Amino acid sequence: MIVLQDLRKRYGGREILSGITVTLETGRVYAIAGPSGSGKTTLLQILAGYEHPTSGAVQVSNTLRLEYAPQDFLLFSTLTVWHHMRLKAAARRLQERWEERAHRLLADLGIANHCRARVGMLSGGERRRLQLAIALLPPSDVLLLDEPTSNLDAMASEQVWETLAREGAGKTMVICSHAPIPSQFEPVRWQLRGGVLDVE
Numbered sequence: 742m743i744v745l746q747d748l749r750k751r752y753g754g755r756e757i758l759s760g761i762t763v764t765l766e767t768g769r770v771y772a773i774a775g776p777s778g779s780g781k782t783t784l785l786q787i788l789a790g791y792e793h794p795t796s797g798a799v800q801v802s803n804t805l806r807l808e809y810a811p812q813d814f815l816l817f818s819t820l821t822v823w824h825h826m827r828l829k830a831a832a833r834r835l836q837e838r839w840e841e842r843a844h845r846l847l848a849d850l851g852i853a854n855h856c857r858a859r860v861g862m863l864s865g866g867e868r869r870r871l872q873l874a875i876a877l878l879p880p881s882d883v884l885l886l887d888e889p890t891s892n893l894d895a896m897a898s899e900q901v902w903e904t905l906a907r908e909g910a911g912k913t914m915v916i917c918s919h920a921p922i923p924s925q926f927e928p929v930r931w932q933l934r935g936g937v938l939d940v941e
């Protein structure tokens with residue numbers, strides 16, 4: 742379980758998040774929509790531990806394994822797709838059969854044929870899918886996904902949602918997206934507006 746208690750975030754004099762209190766239940770999917778600049782990424786970064794709130798509390802059980810797929814590409818342009826999977830495997834100390842799993846994820850996401858390509862050569866949509874494959878590679882309990890289908894056409898988006906439905910089964914997922922999240926996820930739909938989170 743993840744609990745946010747009166748969470749506030751200010752940048753300079755501006756309050757981006759204005760007192761968010763919510764409980765995220767294990768195994769549920771949370772879809773966060775909201776206008777550009779409303780603070781969706783900021784909220785995900787706080788959940789991921791990349792940003793600190795200005796005030797309020799974030800309680801995340803320390804047994805939970807979180808993986809975060811950011812909106813910006815945190816990738817190395819001179820390394821290949823496979824190098825990135827290898828780096829993630831090393832960072833998470835994966836041992837058994839991670840290569841097999843990595844190949845399957847890349848295939849499911851439609852980028853297996855780019856395994857040996859340098860990331861600098863990939864399109865925005867291919868980078869987006871690599872970013873997701875990296876987040877999905879290790880075992881996890883919570884997936885924090887920022888715009889998982891941006892830069893993707895309808896077919897590639899479909900591949901992403903299918904992969905997330907399979908790989909995310911039983912996990913808590915928090916997904917920020919301007920695109921609608923398929924109803925098969927039965928998401929709790931939130932709107933972030935004016936620093937406040939409303940259930941739709």
Ligand SMILES: Nc1ncnc2c1ncn2[C@@H]1O[C@H](COP(=O)(O)OP(=O)(O)OP(=O)(O)O)[C@@H](O)[C@H]1O
Pocket residue numbers: 752753757775776777778779780781782783784812
């Ligand atoms: N490190 C920072 N320093 C100062 N301001 C920031 C910082 N990070 C974000 N902001 C500001 O906070 C606001 C919320 O940004 P955020 O990226 O969280 O919005 P968002 O809802 O994810 O937007 P989008 O839908 O366009 O991705 C924006 O006005 C942004 O300029």
